[in-house]
Amino acid sequence: MPQENNQAPKLHVVYxxxxxxEAxxxxxxFLLRWFAQVPKSRVYKAIRGGEVRVNKGRANAMYKLLEGDDIRIPPLGERALQMEGALVAKHWLDSVERGVLYEDADFMIINKPSGLAVHGGSGLKYGLIEVLRQLRPExxxxxxxxxxxRDTSGCIMIAKKNSALRHLHALLRDRKLTKRYHALVFGKWPRAQRLVDAPLKKFALASGERIVRVxxxxxxxxxxxxxxxxxxxLTLVEAKxxxxxTHQIRVHAAHLGHCLLGDDKYAHEAAQELAASVGLKRLFLHAASLELVAPSxxxxxxxxxxxQELNEVLERCVSRI
Structure with a gap:
């Protein structure tokens, strides 16, 4: 029988x-989503070793699930339990609840606050998903x-059903979903500069930090x-x-000499000083809007x-005129 809340399971076998x-x-x-906080290698090891059973027998990782299949799901370590039991701070619960922009039976759109990661892990006890699981236990x-x-605020979509997830992923893949961001950038953005077409590649620095460059x-x-x-x-720009x-808007803007204010990864010293002068303590990048056809x-x-912080920063920018 399915458990009531499809989060990382407790440390016992679940059927x-x-x-x-889900079919x-x-x-x-299916298992990688179920065990979102467990290393992929551990999940595949469980499949290969027969810890996972489908209809009481072993199954290949690529097996396509059918409606009515019974799956034996083993406990895969303490990390999932720790993530599930993490106590979410009340201010994040309140902030996310206030930030619900749209919700139906298929999916939600949240105005994610800056400073909240989308999920726990890598030293974080919880993220947006864990907050929502406490707010929407049903x-x-x-x-x-x-x-x-983590530092970017604004519109983010959360699917409630696999069918909705597939629909929304198809929109993203086929470029039938429009995202618009607002960013405050260093310098005077040239009005004629409408399109940045520059390939991006990820690099690892000697320190271990990962960055993206043109x-x-x-x-x-x-x-x-x-x-x-x-x-x-400064210029307030819309980026589509x-x-x-990864980091596309931030790197494209910096590539043209107009790095985002509050960007601790790609901004130069002059931009950092200007950010401090207007009281900005976070990345000024906001997912301002989404246009799409919902699963319905x-x-x-x-x-x-x-x-409030971004509004106050813009007020200070106006006062500089």
Whole structure:
């Protein structure tokens, strides 16, 4: 029988029956979502070793699940239990609850606060998913449709059903979903600069830090920019990513000499000093809106308001004029 809340399971064997919404996905993908906080290697080891059973027998990782299949799901370590039991701070619960921009039976759109990661792990006890699981314990499946960096605020989609997740992933893959971001950048953005077409490649520094740079050997990356407002030494721009590469907006803007304010990875010293002068203590990058056709067939345009800090920073920018 399925457990009531499809989070990382407690440390005992769980028997789960596949329903119509779960059918059609591969066994490994199903388990990787179930054990979101467990290393992939451990999940595959459990499949190969027969710890996972489908209809009482061994199954290949690529087996396509059928409605009615009974799966034996083993306990795979303390980490999942620790993540599930993490006590979420009340201010994050309140902030995320206030930040619900849209919700139906299929998915949610949240105005994610800056400073909250999308999920726990890598030293973090919890993230947005864990917060939502405490706010919506009746929701058996909650899956990130896409990601935002920890310091980025704004619109993020959370699927409640596998069918909704597939629908929304298809929109992203086919570029039928429009994301618009607002960013405060250093300098005077040229009005004629509308499209940045520059490939991006990930690099690891000697310190172990990972960064992204424009590089001809990298992946294709395109971002459309438009000027929203100008301030002394600063420009508020709208960025519409055509592709979805890591740090794409931040690196494309910095590549043109207009790094984002509050960017501790790609901003130069002059930009950091300017950020301090307007009281900015976070990355000024906000996922401002989403346009899409929901799994229900409804056309949606959802916008996320700025938080108090960003509003206050812009007020200080106006006062500099």
């Amino acid at each position: 789960h029956q596949i329903d119509a919404d 059609g996905q591969r066994l490994d993908n 929701a058996r499946r909650l899956e990130l449709v896409h990601r935002l960096d 590089n001809e050997e990298g992946q294709k990356a395109k971002t459309e920019f438009a000027t929203l407002n100008r301030y002394p030494g 990513p055509i592709t979805g590469r 067939g409804k056309s949606l345009t959802v916008s996320a308001p700025y938080d």
